[in-house]
Amino acid sequence: MVIKAVKGVKDILPGDTAKWRMLEKKARSVFRRFGYREIVLPIFEKSEVFIKGVGETTDIVQKEMYTFADQGNESLTLRPEGTASCVRAYIEHSMYHPQGAVTPLFYFGPMFRRERPQKGRFRQFFQIGAELFGIGEPTADAEVIHLLTLLLKEAGIKEQKLFINSLGCGDCRPEFKKGLVEYLSGKKESLCDNCKERYKANPLRVIDCKSESCAKVIADAPTIDKYWCGDCRTHFTSVRENLKTLGLEFELNLKMVRGLDYYNRTVFEVIGENLGAQNSIAGGGRYDSLVKDSGGPSVPAIGFAIGVERLISSIGDSLKGEDESPDVYIVHQGKDALAQAFKIAGGLRELGIKTACLYKQTSIKKQIANAGKSGAGVCVILGENEISRNIATVKDLSTGEQEECPLSKINDAVKALRIKRWSGKG
Numbered sequence: 001m002v003i004k005a006v007k008g009v010k011d012i013l014p015g016d017t018a019k020w021r022m023l024e025k026k027a028r029s030v031f032r033r034f035g036y037r038e039i040v041l042p043i044f045e046k047s048e049v050f051i052k053g054v055g056e057t058t059d060i061v062q063k064e065m066y067t068f069a070d071q072g073n074e075s076l077t078l079r080p081e082g083t084a085s086c087v088r089a090y091i092e093h094s095m096y097h098p099q100g101a102v103t104p105l106f107y108f109g110p111m112f113r114r115e116r117p118q119k120g121r122f123r124q125f126f127q128i129g130a131e132l133f134g135i136g137e138p139t140a141d142a143e144v145i146h147l148l149t150l151l152l153k154e155a156g157i158k159e160q161k162l163f164i165n166s167l168g169c170g171d172c173r174p175e176f177k178k179g180l181v182e183y184l185s186g187k188k189e190s191l192c193d194n195c196k197e198r199y200k201a202n203p204l205r206v207i208d209c210k211s212e213s214c215a216k217v218i219a220d221a222p223t224i225d226k227y228w229c230g231d232c233r234t235h236f237t238s239v240r241e242n243l244k245t246l247g248l249e250f251e252l253n254l255k256m257v258r259g260l261d262y263y264n265r266t267v268f269e270v271i272g273e274n275l276g277a278q279n280s281i282a283g284g285g286r287y288d289s290l291v292k293d294s295g296g297p298s299v300p301a302i303g304f305a306i307g308v309e310r311l312i313s314s315i316g317d318s319l320k321g322e323d324e325s326p327d328v329y330i331v332h333q334g335k336d337a338l339a340q341a342f343k344i345a346g347g348l349r350e351l352g353i354k355t356a357c358l359y360k361q362t363s364i365k366k367q368i369a370n371a372g373k374s375g376a377g378v379c380v381i382l383g384e385n386e387i388s389r390n391i392a393t394v395k396d397l398s399t400g401e402q403e404e405c406p407l408s409k410i411n412d413a414v415k416a417l418r419i420k421r422w423s424g425k426g
């Protein structure tokens, strides 16, 4: 029996990894422009981090977490998202010092959710996340959204649609929830079984519910904008003005609540033009009470996460990885030549030159053909004729020009050719 990977979990193979690294590189470049610094978070945490942080009534906590007791009988969970971990680390390392500090962080890495397997969804999936702690101003909301949309644009998303909403605050959201529960009570029989149970405890989940019957009920439900308090209204107006200042187009979606409990005020989602409405590439929002609720000081925060698999599948082949081809390809014929090739390859690699060589006795013709296909700029030929004269033929594969050179001078010859070739390319 061949053992296969776990269902919903996939390998990222060479070829694709080059694209992934390129995406990371582009993301880093954008983060740097906005002053964000990288944090590397553990892949597992104590389960409370997520139960408290993500919210007990969320689908993630109720159905999707990989939770296990370790040998010391401690309940641990593979992280289903990054924000709760990031908040835990932010508090643990007192990153709120000195008082009033603004702390912009970003991270890359795998997240784990036991979702029903379906196309484009994985149980181990990757996110690029950002969190900005210490600033509650509406300019911060607009800046974070700008960062996200710029990152997606530079990654190769040509058309993106930005949706925004405000979920209100601790003062006005309870009123909205109350109004919503009242409305839903009257339509209880039309709700799905799941929502029949949860609509009182968390009516916002009904808005997110994917069942058709609930969607119908929600279509005429009261919307949050009627309930925004004065401060929330002013904040959101300012966010929209700031987005306009930056030339960012957006659409208001009053039905967008996001599936997590910790969001307040501004929430946002980006959908790629060629992905369905269900397939947002990225989303996030403000979470001004999560730090305090997690045992830290009262520090406002806002963040987002990008789904890397969806991003990569929607930009397709337009994302070119870095060139993985060798600089030099060494071909050889005969036992002595193979020994020489081995030695030369080692020396060139020490000099920082990407060198390919197949340590097998195969036809030199075939090896030369492979050298041509490899993308290498230089081919070092060690045929029987060359070896008997203690020389090598060094060939510039882009021009076809070649020259003979003593074996002792091979490094210099390769370097010279490589420099000539590269400067020729500009």
Ligand SMILES: [Zn+2]
Binding pocket: 168, 169, 170, 171, 172, 173, 228, 229, 230, 231, 232, 233
């Ligand atoms: Zn409010």
Ligand SMILES: [Zn+2]
Binding pocket: 191, 192, 193, 194, 195, 196, 206, 209, 210, 211, 214
């Ligand atoms: Zn439902």
